[in-house]
Amino acid sequence: MSETVEKIQSIESAGASAIGSVASLAELEDVRIHFLGRKAELNDILKSIATLPPEEKGPVGKAGNQARGKLEALLAARQEELETAALTQLLEQDRIDITLPGSPVAGGGALHPITRVRREIEDVFIGMGYKVAEGPEVEKVHYNFDALNHSPNHPAREWTDTFYFEDDVLLRTHTSPVQIRVMEEQPPPVFVIVPGKVYRRDSDATHTPMFHQIEGLAVDEGITLSDLRGTLLEFSRAIFGEDREVRLRPHFFPFTEPSVEIDVSCFKCSGKGHLKDGSRCNLCKGTGWIEILGAGMVDPNVFSYVRDSGYDPEKVQGFAFGMGVERIAFLKHGIPDLRLFYENDLRLLAQFEAGGY
Amino acid sequence: MRVPLNWLNEYCDSGLGVHELAERLAMTGTEVERIGRHGAAETDGFVVGKVLTREKHPDADKLSVCSVDVGADEPVTIVCGAPNVDAGQTVAVVQPGAVMPDGTKIKKAKLRGVESNGMILSERELEISEDHDGIIQLEQHFDVGGVAAGAPLAEVLAPGQDVLELEITPNRPDCLGVHGVAREVHAITGNPLAELELGPAPEGDETFDITVEDHTLCPRFTARIFRDVKVGPSPLWLKERLSAAGQRPINNVVDITNYVMLLTSQPMHAFDMDKIRGNKLVIRHAAHEEKITTLDDVERTLDGQMLVVCDAEGPTGIAGVMGGQISEVSSETTNVLLEIAAWNGPNIHRTSQKLALRSEASGRFEKGLSPILPLEVQEIASKLMVELTGATLVSSTIDVAGEISQPQPIELREARVEGLLGTRIPIARCAEILEHLDFKVEMSGENLLATPPHYRSNDVTREADLIEEVARIQGVDTFPATLPESPTAIGSFSPAQKLKRGLEDLLAANGYSESITWSFTSEAALNKLAPGGELPGVRLRIANPLSEDQSVMRPLVLGGLLEVAQHNFARGADAVRTFEVGTVYNGTISDPVEHTALALLLSGAPHAASWRDAAPGEGDFFALKGIIEAISANSGVEIGFEPLDGDDHPYLIPGRSATLVAGGQSVGYLGEIHPLVAKEHDISGATAAELNLDLVAAALPAPTTFESFTSFPPSREDIAVVVPQNVPAAEVIAAVESSGGKYLQNANVFDVFEGEQVGEGKKSLAIRLTYAAPDRTLTDKETEKARKSITQKLEEIGGALRG
Structure with missing residues (x-):
């Protein structure tokens, strides 16, 4: 081995040792210049290869390039080490107060609880194959009463009970007129629900002159009262919990025959009528049941008003139901006073910001 | 309808406790509002007593000291203030420890130095009548021979009883009578139903001149004549029944008419026959603006569609609604003409509404009572008239009737029962239920023919009505729960409905809370939106509003949202960001136009302040314009902003407002609220927008199709x-x-x-x-x-x- 090669090897080991011992990026740069800079000894050796005797040229060149490559690799590695350490140190000193509030998103808005409940009910029926129908609020007596088989002296027709614009034009008192409008437009089968505002001439602690209903109508061949029960059982479980039961009580409505009222088993006391501490359940008043809606099989007289649209009462039959949205909202969310629904106090609305999944 | 349980049990004893009976009634279509109580809550301590001796109180003139056998080892001493108390009487005694109907607890007490061990009771104290002149002498009213001293009073006279308070649906006027309710109990339980007791044959053939001019409005008018009537108080049992049913006893004749009505549901009217002028009755239309003073001492003005019952000199009563003063039964009455009639329900209803005069009778007649019922009820009332007033019935039923249709048979197909209900009820069971409900039933092959009783013939006219009867008595709650088999039913929202939901969510996510305000407003509230003037446009005005504040249908939502802002600022809110999606009303009453509006209101900062943005500033036109642009982007409907046209928007600042344009037409407005309008609503300022969502929905673009985008940098x-x-x-x-x-x-x-x-x-x-x-x-x-x-x-x- 030539002297020159030995020299190179000693430079390389000195360089490696120097690189290993630097503590900062600045020192590392000094070491780089010292060992690999233009004026470095190794550079001089490589530049002078041409002057060497031919048999040394090969070994010296090879050793020189190897040494340079190794030192460059060591430098790069060391540089990365030092940079990482510097960054780590910087990040360790970077401390924010994580308890400060986050920058607000634009949010903070909420849907009205009536909308929330209405959507929840709509979604249940959409899942059962229903579409959503709508209709006018300023309505004809024909659709609101006559075609729904209300007798000429039915008390709801009174001007004391219903808002009128003139003798034949009123504010609808229920969403039921849309039953007729839908059947006029479309032959059976029909599966629709009808959400909307309705109006009655009543204003006290338990009545507001405007409120919200959801109507349901299912007409096809062979739809039975048992289907009504099953449908409303599914609905009650979806809205009030999967352990609910429903109870059908006979009732009277002009536009259904037979007519029933539907009770759902109380979800506060699980239908027992009393709470765990033995006290009477105030939600169901100790009965274990809560009335939620009126329903029944569509009266043949109602079909006779839309016979020309394909509703032959000997061939098709179906059920209808109607419920108050405020009542369901009261039952589900405990909003105790009807008036709160229409005050639109932001403090109430803010309580309904959460998604309520 | 108050149904005393004792009375009900007399016609059909369910054998059930009152709570179970109430439940069974409720589950078969007779709604029980509550189980009430008449008289004492508990009957313990109310006993039959025999007065052994009566002596004058040593220190009080009006008090007696009685020794009363109440079944104990020794007689007890009771001090009594009644003038009629005497030895030998059988009386009602309440003992110390018992609680009176009015809640007073009876204690031993010293009265002027003499200890009294209870009280001897009067009718008023037992809530039987207002009579408090003396104590009840039971032996005058009941056969008390076999009743021992100390026996529970309830064996003779109930000191307290349960009363079912029923809500009778309008299709069941027959259940406005105790016997009708008893028939329901009969159908529910199968227990026997006692028939109503009919009166004796008439002793004589007197008659009376009665003319009915319009049989459409008065299908039947019947009368019976009673002579030698002795008007006086009713017997105790009758008074007790009436008061338990909520009816005040008056005299025997009036009490009989009330009692029979409460039993059968049929109202009736007793005339003092001698006061009927000219010995004739004419039922005719009232003359226009004819006047009559009714029993309640009010002069009423009638119209030509109302019916009056007249004698030779003029009207004596408003048919089916209220009698007049002229021929009222009084204590001097000796001859009675008992009217039992059938009237046209809707006409009675109209009369009662027009006159704002509701009576027990009109409330019943307007539901449409059977024209056959009066004939039966005459028989029932006659028995009591003869027995309780000493009268002689001197006429058969004088019956002036038009053509009365008889109920017709209706076919009930077994297959149809299952087809409608979804559960099988054997035809034999259907027949049994209908027979219990007094239908005449005959089989016809697989099916049956059922003829409703005359008093149900309005309500039951079709097969579906028969099925309802069968279903409710069988118990609708026993039916299975199934779902319709309709494979074609696919649930979905329309694009407009999806748009509405999407925008509601978008706005909530952007900090706007949803309001729901009244559809009603007033001219005054609307004019607050037009500084110094009136808001232009025609409005739908309610003819019978509850108040002037709620007399007009809103033509725009803005006023409601300004009130929301006003409400919330008054309660300490620092900003209001709200929206409403709801109907607004335009057009005319003959051609009303409704559309769904989306309204927005921003007052105060456009978003919440924070430590990084302590003062977000006031929201303005551009803050809300950003929201409209977001609506445009979300819906895909291009919304343009053009200068406000015309002076339709006096509530906006013209230079800081825009008309919103989509699909080539105006769809709404956006703008800063006029400072005077803001001031009217006690707020410092606001920006509002309103969009016709129906028009936006109509402009919804077709579903997006993919367009390739360049990979070369812009x-x-x-x-x-x-x-x-x-x-x-x-x-x-x-x-x-x-x-x-x-x-x-x-x-x-x-x-x-x-x-x-x-x-x-x-x-x-x-x-x-x-x-x-x-x-x-x-x-x-x-x-x-x-x-x-x-x-x-x-x-x-x-x-x-x-x-």
Whole structure:
């Protein structure tokens, strides 16, 4: 081995040792210049290869390039080490107060609880194959009463009970007129629900002159009262919990025959009528049941008003139901006073910001 | 309808406890509002007593000291204030420890030095009548021979009883009678139903001149004549029944009419026959503005559609609604003509409504009582008239009737029962239920023919009605729960419904809370939206509003949201961001026009303040415009902003407002609220917008189709354009876009500057231009060319490129 090669090897080991011992990026740069800079000894050796005797040229060149490559690799590695350490140190000193509030998103808005409940009910029926129908609020007596088989002296027709614009034009008192409008437009089968505002001439602690209903109508061949029960059982479980039961009580409505009222088993006391501490359940008043809606099989007289649209009462039959949205909202969310629904106090609305999944 | 349980049990004893009976009634269609109580809550301590001796109280003139056998080892001493108490009487005694109907607890007490061990009771104390003149002498009213002293009083006279308070649906006027309810109990339980007791044959064939002029409105008018009537108090049992049913006893004749009505549901009227002038009755239409003074001492003015019952000299009563004073039964009455009639329900209803006069009778007649019922009820009432007033029945039923239709048989198909209910009820069971309900039933092959009783013939006319009867008695709650088998039913929302939901969510996510305000408003509230004037437009006005505040249908939502802001600022809110989606009403009553509006109101900061943005500033036109732009982006419906047209929006500041345009037509407004309108609502200012969502929905674009986008990088360039101040930015952008060539992708204003550098009356708009080509990176030369063309175009509208 030539002297020159030995020299190179000693430079390389000195360089490696120097690189290993630097503590900062600045020192590392000094070491780089010292060992690999233009004026470095190794550079001089490589530049002078041409002057060497031919048999040394090969070994010296090879050793020189190897040494340079190794030192460059060591430098790069060391540089990365030092940079990482510097960054780590910087990040360790970077401390924010994580308890400060986050920058607000634009949010903070909420849907009205009536909308929330209405959507929840709509979604249940959409899942059962229903579409959503709508209709006018300023309505004809024909659709609101006559075609729904209300007798000429039915008390709801009174001007004391219903808002009128003139003798034949009123504010609808229920969403039921849309039953007729839908059947006029479309032959059976029909599966629709009808959400909307309705109006009655009543204003006290338990009545507001405007409120919200959801109507349901299912007409096809062979739809039975048992289907009504099953449908409303599914609905009650979806809205009030999967352990609910429903109870059908006979009732009277002009536009259904037979007519029933539907009770759902109380979800506060699980239908027992009393709470765990033995006290009477105030939600169901100790009965274990809560009335939620009126329903029944569509009266043949109602079909006779839309016979020309394909509703032959000997061939098709179906059920209808109607419920108050405020009542369901009261039952589900405990909003105790009807008036709160229409005050639109932001403090109430803010309580309904959460998604309520 | 109050049904005393004891009375009900007399006709059909369910054998059930009152709570179970109430439950069974409720589950078969007779709603029980509550289980009430008449008289004492508990009957313990109420016993039969025999007065052994009576002596005058040593220290009180009006008191007696009685020794009373109450079944104990020794007689007890009771001090009594009644003048009629005497030895030998059988009396009702309440003992110490018992609680009176009015809640008073009876204690041993010293009265003027003599200890009294209870009380001897009067009718008033037992809530039987108002009579408090003396104590009840039981032996005068009941056969007390076999009743031992100390026996529970309830064996003779109930000191307290349960009363079912029923809510009778309008289709069941027959259940406005105790016997009708008893028939329901009969059908539910199968226990026997006692028939109503009918009266004796008449002793004589007197008659009376009765004319009915309109049998459509008075299908039947019947009368019976009773002579030698002795008007006086009713017997105790009758008074007790009436008071338990909530009816005040008056005298035996009136009490009989009330009692029979409560039993059978049929109202009736007793005339003092001697006061009927001219010995005739005519039932006719009232003359226009004819006057009559009714029993309640009020003069009423009638119209030609109302019926009156007249004697020879004029009206004595309003048919089916209320009698008149002229022929009222009094204590001197000796001859009674008992009227039992059938009236046209809707006509009675109309009369009662027009006169604002509701009576027990009108409430029953308006539901449509059977025209056959009066014949039966005459028989029932006659028995009591003869037995309780000592009268002689001297006529058969004088019956003036039109053509009365008889109930017709209705077919009930077994298959149809299952087809409608979804559960099988054997035809034999259907027959049994209908027979219990007094239908005449005969089999006809697989099916049956059922004829409803006359008193149900309005309510039951079709097969579906028969099925309802069968279903409710069988128990609708026993039916299975199934789901319709309708494979074609697919649930979905319409695009308009999806849009509404999508926008509601968008607005809530952007900090707007949803309000629901009244559909009603008032002219006064609407005029608050028009400073110094009236809000233009025609309105739908309610003819019978609850109050003037709620007398007009809102033609726009704005007023409601301003009130929401007012309400919330008054309660300490620091900003109000709210929206409403609801109907607004325009057009005329003969042609009303409704549409769904989306309204927005921003008052205060556009978003919540924070430590990074302590003062977000007041929301303004542009804050809400951003929301409208978000609505446009979300819906895909391009919404343009054009200067406000006309003076339809007096509530906006004209220079800070816009008409919203979509699908080529105006769909709403956006603008800052007029300061005077804000002031009227006690708020400092607001920005509002309202969109006709129906029109926006009609402009919804077709579903998005994919367009390929270039992979070559765009080149961007910023220009500054100086234009006169009155040139809208939109016009500048339109000029740029029309002249920028096919590679100009978009042009956006990112800064607006006014000041000395740009000169008086001018503004500088900084615009970022983005160019791109689908197939290559554009060269500087190409963008340079576009820019030249833009410069030229801008000069045409008085603009110049700056810098």
